[in-house]
Amino acid sequence: MNCIIIEDQPPAQRILKKFIADVGTLTLKEVFSDAISAMEFLKKEKVDLMFLDIHLPKISGIEFLKTLPHPPHVILTTAFPDYALEGYDLNVVDYLLKPFSFQRFLQAISKVPRISQMDEGGKITMENKLKKEIYIKSGHEHIKIRISDIIHIQSDADYTEICTLKRKLLSNEPLRHWMDELEGLPFFRVHRSYIINSEKIERISGNLIYLINQNKVPIGRAYKEDFLKTLL
Structure with a gap:
């Protein structure tokens, strides 16, 4: 799956990049420090999964997610547990509370449906x-x-x-x-x-x-x- 990271803290970016590389089934397309830059990228590129921090400059991850009419699968990352309920109301795949382990990261990844093909109408269909x-x-x-x-x-x-x-x-x-x-x-x-x-x-x-x-x-x-x- 193609994925992107939207995270403004370099240490958190490094951890996510390492975990993504270790999984092997994910392809990291880009890393962004704010949601506005990612918005432009999403208009042009196909992304299956987005690791989205909640506390971002300019616009929060939650507010950014609300602006997307057809968002990719989303795993929220944050140091604050207060937004978990709102995140699930937005149908996110999972909510990773920093600092999180590689095992917890794998659990989140395992919840993402595998996208395998497009149907005749151009809609994404799930393999199983x-x-x-x-x-x-x-x-x-x-x-x-x-x-x-x-x-x-x-x-x-x-x-x-x-x-x-x-x-x-x-x-x-x-x-x-x-x-x-x-x-x-x-x-x-x-x-x-x-x-x-x-x-x-x-x-x-x-x-x-x-x-x-x-x-x-x-x-x-x-x-x-x-x-x-x-x-x-």
């Missing part, structure tokens, strides 16, 4: 939004199932179990594979051993998710905050 079915390698067979039929996926020792309303299938692929396969769809990793389809949730109570097949899935401590924040 087009997928209706997947094939699961189980033993010597490749079994086709509808993605919408998946309720949850559980890791168990050397295999994963894909659970639908009608059956359970065993796969040799790890959970990480299924997170990549289902990226951009309503699936969440809520525990080191579980991925759930959020459309199959019946209710959430404490640290348990009750699914429509009467299964209960635990929410891991490391996943709870991001899961609830994104879902609710």
Whole structure:
């Protein structure tokens, strides 16, 4: 994905540039110290992702974002937590509170939908939004199932179990594979051993998710905050 940085502090610019370079799937097109300069660039260049500081000279990041009729995906960066709610009202991908670690940076990047192609009308389409079915390698067979039929996926020792309303299938692929396969769809990793389809949730109570097949899935401590924040 092509990205830009809008950040007026050189130390923060250096950290973002290093993290972007370390990821490998991002291409940094330009770095700006104020939003006005970036505005001119966005009129001419296609950008998929924007790292936007809130406290900027001339015009704040929030005010700048409100002026864009069709903004790219946005990850806000700031040293102040007060603007988080307003940022999410503007449909930003994530909100990085400075100073942030590389791990936290990766978490933010993982939430950005992957853009793969343009449809006939020139609109951007998301790769996995087009997928209706997947094939699961189980033993010597490749079994086709509808993605919408998946309720949850559980890791168990050397295999994963894909659970639908009608059956359970065993796969040799790890959970990480299924997170990549289902990226951009309503699936969440809520525990080191579980991925759930959020459309199959019946209710959430404490640290348990009750699914429509009467299964209960635990929410891991490391996943709870991001899961609830994104879902609710």
